[in-house]
Amino acid sequence: MITSGSLVNQSFRHIDSELTCDGVSIESIVERVGTPVYVYSGRAIRQAYREIDTAFGSYPHAIHYALKANSTLAIVRLLQSIGSRADANSAGEILVALRSGFAPSNIIFTGVGKTKDELELAVSKDLGAINAESVGELDRIAAIAVAHDTEARVALRVNPDIDAGSHPNISTGLRSNKFGVPIQDARTIYRERRRRRGLTFVGVHIHIGSQITSIEPLRSAAQALVSLALELKADGIQLEHLDLGGGLGIAYEGRPIISPVDYANAVLPELKKIGLRVILEPGRAIVGRAGALIARIVDIKRFPDGRQFAVLDAGMTELLRPAMYGSYHQIVPVAPRHSTESSWDIVGPICESSDVFAKDRLMPALEVGDLVAILDTGAYGSVMASNYNRHFFAPEVLVDYNKWTTIRRRQTLDDVLALET
Ligand code: PLP
Numbered sequence: 211m212i213t214s215g216s217l218v219n220q221s222f223r224h225i226d227s228e229l230t231c232d233g234v235s236i237e238s239i240v241e242r243v244g245t246p247v248y249v250y251s252g253r254a255i256r257q258a259y260r261e262i263d264t265a266f267g268s269y270p271h272a273i274h275y276a277l278k279a280n281s282t283l284a285i286v287r288l289l290q291s292i293g294s295r296a297d298a299n300s301a302g303e304i305l306v307a308l309r310s311g312f313a314p315s316n317i318i319f320t321g322v323g324k325t326k327d328e329l330e331l332a333v334s335k336d337l338g339a340i341n342a343e344s345v346g347e348l349d350r351i352a353a354i355a356v357a358h359d360t361e362a363r364v365a366l367r368v369n370p371d372i373d374a375g376s377h378p379n380i381s382t383g384l385r386s387n388k389f390g391v392p393i394q395d396a397r398t399i400y401r402e403r404r405r406r407r408g409l410t411f412v413g414v415h416i417h418i419g420s421q422i423t424s425i426e427p428l429r430s431a432a433q434a435l436v437s438l439a440l441e442l443k444a445d446g447i448q449l450e451h452l453d454l455g456g457g458l459g460i461a462y463e464g465r466p467i468i469s470p471v472d473y474a475n476a477v478l479p480e481l482k483k484i485g486l487r488v489i490l491e492p493g494r495a496i497v498g499r500a501g502a503l504i505a506r507i508v509d510i511k512r513f514p515d516g517r518q519f520a521v522l523d524a525g526m527t528e529l530l531r532p533a534m535y536g537s538y539h540q541i542v543p544v545a546p547r548h549s550t551e552s553s554w555d556i557v558g559p560i561c562e563s564s565d566v567f568a569k570d571r572l573m574p575a576l577e578v579g580d581l582v583a584i585l586d587t588g589a590y591g592s593v594m595a596s597n598y599n600r601h602f603f604a605p606e607v608l609v610d611y612n613k614w615t616t617i618r619r620r621q622t623l624d625d626v627l628a629l630e631t
Pocket of ligand 1 (some may be wrong): 278417419421455457458495589
């Protein structure tokens, strides 16, 4: 059994038995916007960004925030305003990055299966780099660039066959995964296409997975990338950068894991062998801990065998990670009762047995009407929401400098039906 814990995290903490986000009462937010609602700490986002930036010190580096983790406009704008660059995974994310004020040269476009329209957009905007996933994609980019009478800045995504040690659904660097080209083929691909009209090779890209909590796979990925870059250099291919991707994990279970400093200490000695600028694409490590999903208990069920369920008004439609990856999130009552703890299953209202947030979780007494906070949901939370069961997207609130603002209002029936005839 896992206990719910009392200390929450840096931004979300109980003050006088009431959960707050950077000093702002969660109940006061809920009174105005209802539940479920995502609440984010601007301070935590800034701090996480700075920690990564500081860890790489004076070594030339650029942090391209991975919008896929959370692309709500105000969050992306906040990161743009503090100097972050952007990593986009689709035309939609490129357009949100542009709307948020990023210069095209500060946007990198990654992703398997880019469509012709997406590549047209990326080439015509002259993005900082397009991370190409395959030889076929390189050729399609070249053809589009030639048609536009331009040169696209490209990096090849290589697959190093390294086990990231994270959940299989978010490991991307194994030979068996669909991502990138086998690293041993990369040298030939660069050699053969280096003078291809329409292509300027500016870097090499690697991303071995997400929620990585041990240093070795990250170090091995950096080693692999640097030795490839040294081979390319020997072939006379001058790159501008090495892109290490994202993947740095966060402490969902509260146990210490690798920090940005550990990460930098592991990869910098490798990078210094070539001295090229490094690009990082963190998503989760920047916004993950900064968000909480606040939900209300709408039903309590007790079964004769002793099991008890707290049913929330948020489910896999608001937060998919537990149903999709069996992922762990701390869950805390917003106003915990002083009572002995007992074992609870915390579940959502969706008609799927996988709609479970926690099983056998030790919690104080819970009652219908109570608010709970599902923590560390700033990344891969709201972005993965769906309208399944006609659930409307939850609103999102940003707490910053002691004030809070609704940065996305609750979706309405009219919003949803506006797309339908
Ligand atoms: N870059 C690429 C290519 C990705 O696929 C991902 C996520 O899967 C990221 C960056 C961001 O990863 P994370 O949120 O784990 O830092």
